[in-house]
Amino acid sequence: MDSNLNFLFISYMVIWVLIFGYMFSISRRQNSLEKEINQIEATKKQTF
């Protein structure tokens, strides 16, 4: 029974790690893109 509880626990952990890991990776990529967009827009404003 106890060892089976471990399998249940690990399974749910895997699902949570996959979901949060993926969302974290998306937010990191989004932040880096937004940073780059803001930099280019700022340069554009300075130039014109």
Place this chain on the structure above:
Amino acid sequence: MKKYFQLEKMQTMSGYLLLVLMSYNLYNIFIFVPTEKTMGIVQRIFYFHVPSGIAAFLAFFVVAGYSIAFLKTRNRWYDRVSFASAELGVLFSTGILVTGMLWAKPAWNTYWSWDPRLTTMLILWFIYVAYMMVRDFVGDDERGARFAAVFAIVGVVDVPIVYFSIRWWRTIHPQPVVMGGEGSGLHPDMTYTLMISMLTFFVLYFYMLCARLRLEKSRERLNELKKEAALADV
């Protein structure tokens, strides 16, 4: 830009719905639903295992549908939706494969068996990992995107094979418990919990797809800005 804010709004709304559903789902799985008599507590993996698989199938059908739309219209946005959905399909497939292995150990005394259901599911996972690699490799090339779209449409043929594998071949994998015919079926509370969990995973898929598409929108905007900057330099 308008599309970006629409996506942001849809993501926020689905995020709130997801929060409610996820909490209710966890309550159902760990408190409400009765423990299965033969397998005991480990059977509760079922409520994340099956919805992960169904969400993966949905994601792959979206990939194929948008790939067909892309080939017909040559609209690059459709190609981007396909790529985003493929990423989610692989994520959910990884979930079903790993939770399946963890469930198999106490149930079959082994983590893996070359059973038709497991093997076809692993093939499906490889097909879409390969699709993502192709898609990543070709970048913004139009011909490469068309090739990847054809690959995605051919790949989706494996989805019904995975689904029907337990009916077509001899397998140690359990027979379907929902719409499985005579002798199959679940306790009504278990069916209810499974349905809520499936709904939760569909909303989760939609939420993550919105987040992933916002990323694509930002990438599109960055490319436009870079082009404008390059033209200004000329």
